[in-house]
Amino acid sequence: MELLLAVIPPLLCYVIFSLCKIGFQKRDQRCYMLSYQCHKAPEDQKLDTGSCADIVTRNKNLGIEEYRFLLRTMVSSGIGEETYCPKNVIDGREESATHMDAVSEMDGIIFQTLDKLFAKTGVSPSEIDIIVSSVSLFSPAPSLTARLINRYRMREDVKAFNLSGMGCSASVVAIDLVKQLFRTCKNSLAIVVSTESMGPNWYSGKDKSMMLSNILFRTGGCSMLLTNNRALKNKALLELTCSVRTHIGSIDEAYRSCIQVEDDLGHKGFRLTRDLPKAGAKALAMNLRVLLPKVLPPLEMLRYVITYYRNKIMKRSSPKGAGPGLDLKSGIDHFCVHPGGRAIIDEVGKSLALSDYDLEPARMALYRFGNTSSGGLWYVLGYMEAKKRLKKGDKILMISLGAGFKCNNCVWKVLKDLDDTNVWQDCIDHYPPSTIGNPFSAKFDWINDESMDFARREDYLPLLKKHSR
Template structure:
């Protein structure tokens, strides 16, 4: 009886509800289509025709559409000379915009917030970003503030897990999590292909969330956090270096994405799901899988290498919120988990409309599901995030009520998914695949 009571108490002690979340949509003058992106790339005088062809080929096949957003200093042609004020202005624009909306929609006063966590990997000013928030909204002097940096695209789940752990100590509390990335000062100006990819994939975006462990606010909650599993394989040298901020041979700072990235991601995801899935799938499904596994082993049949194949994930999970890090990442996760086009549609559409917004990306995917009215009371959502380190941080949410808010997708959700995701500039840039152009002058092909 004592053990049962202790287990029940621990479960009550781990409550974590999401009251609301708000994603950032930049101003119209920050929109970046493929043509504009190509013009920005051409300002880099270090590039030759081969590098230019590589970037254009990546642009038209990236799965990113024509309405993503770019930092102001890059739009204005100052990507190689960003100032501290450019970085601060970019963060203020995203963080304050989402928090203003969050406080307005929930009716919660900034003075009621007990915990605040920011997750921005590439910018850590002094005073901190949370200090800027506290100063802007005149929050209480006893607020608990935390700043996470260097955590990569999976930082949002790390921040949520931190709040969940803090909730064990601070009862009946309200917490704010802010997840975004500093893009403007981190534009790569060199010509190393593995480092140029970040210029193509990453875009401006972010999200703020309001969480609580107060049971009295449960009726206001959108989601309840039921499980978090974090996996870190940074002890492996290949995984550690597969997604890393470095300087090239000429001293240009940037983010290197190596060929080991897909393998590292698959390894981390497999290890994570081996721990997470037994916590969320029915016992009957796990039992069936074990029987099948040992039968194949006895009969010397090949067994699935990943955690997903062979398991019916949909027996315990209704929706899959995959990090929109790139078309290849989404496709690989879908393949390893045997997900169909319907399951991957939210991630693909978030990538197409907003690009890779780093740690804020998961919430654009969630917003798409909500805007499409897919999320019904009692449904479960698996969030899958991958990030530098190398890390795989996943969590499972339970939907507390039917969700139908169109949120950041309000002006375009009726047009999604589009009939054709092909980049409209594919034909215009068809010369990039012509091998006879290897020795052409780039000046002949300026836009």
């Protein structure tokens, strides 16, 4: 008995010490978003209806059927008149882009956003401990992070990481990487840069599954400043509460659904196959099975389990369009859906039973800026903030899909009421517009005339140019 009494105090102390250690470790694993800055290209890179038509007519590989496909897809794409295009494409050099075109495009996006981010937060580049770039289609030597370190004269011990080939979901991958690094890097500041190299990757062939990328993708990007320093929490906008990454690249159809290849004539581009919606739905469902139990209230999960097994026993089928069967609003207030295209937004909305209000930010980001790849989520978040939707304590679910095929999602907690108009400043009062119809619909209605089936290129090009003005 005396021996037991002698052992209990040190054992109790050890247990208390271990619990305290775990508590402090979890506290140090926090990830705060101090600020973010989206890119807005110069006005001379704006891609309106006329500019689109000019680019289309330059492609001598296209016939009437390809023109019809392009114009019809533009009309239904959900993209408006004020998106931005790479400078070399605007200048008519989409088939002869140089290495310097790619470097210049990256400099224009990354340097602009980082300059504004440092100015906005008052943080010096010399204070940065970690820097991550996520650009899928451009991986130069020296690397993009080395280029940033050189320009901003960062410290020699800064940890630099370059992510490539990650597609539209690279931004969340980069943030998850920073979160993991924060476990061993105490009181650190991290920069994440997410954009895409569009200029050298413009498709000049006539494969319809590869022409889609020219219609959807536009110039854009974002830089973010993150920290795990609890002393800076009062300055932070958001706190990362959960992140889940799902990869189904082991499935051949999913792997090939969004892939960079060359067509039969040797033109390089991105092929989007008919398997893409199916791959996206599968990856999203698998991801949410892991993520939702972490963010929804236990009572909601219990209700779902009871309902599920009751319907199974009674052999009841779930009604179509009913979503996942969970009340997502019980733990999530806002849905930041990747603006990859109208079909993607609509499909995610249908799968999760989201309302038009929930999908409005993604649709407006697509309409105003197009699909800016990994930077797209931040234009959606910026719209929510500019509309003053984000209030202290709100939870935001970010949903991203990308080549591989993968689905990377995360949940943020809003730490203060947010109202910065950021890149939406010049137009937010006019959004959402009464209609998001594309002018192509009226200007190029003649393209559907059956008599054009037998027209020569020389016959319809003048019409195309005439109506683009």
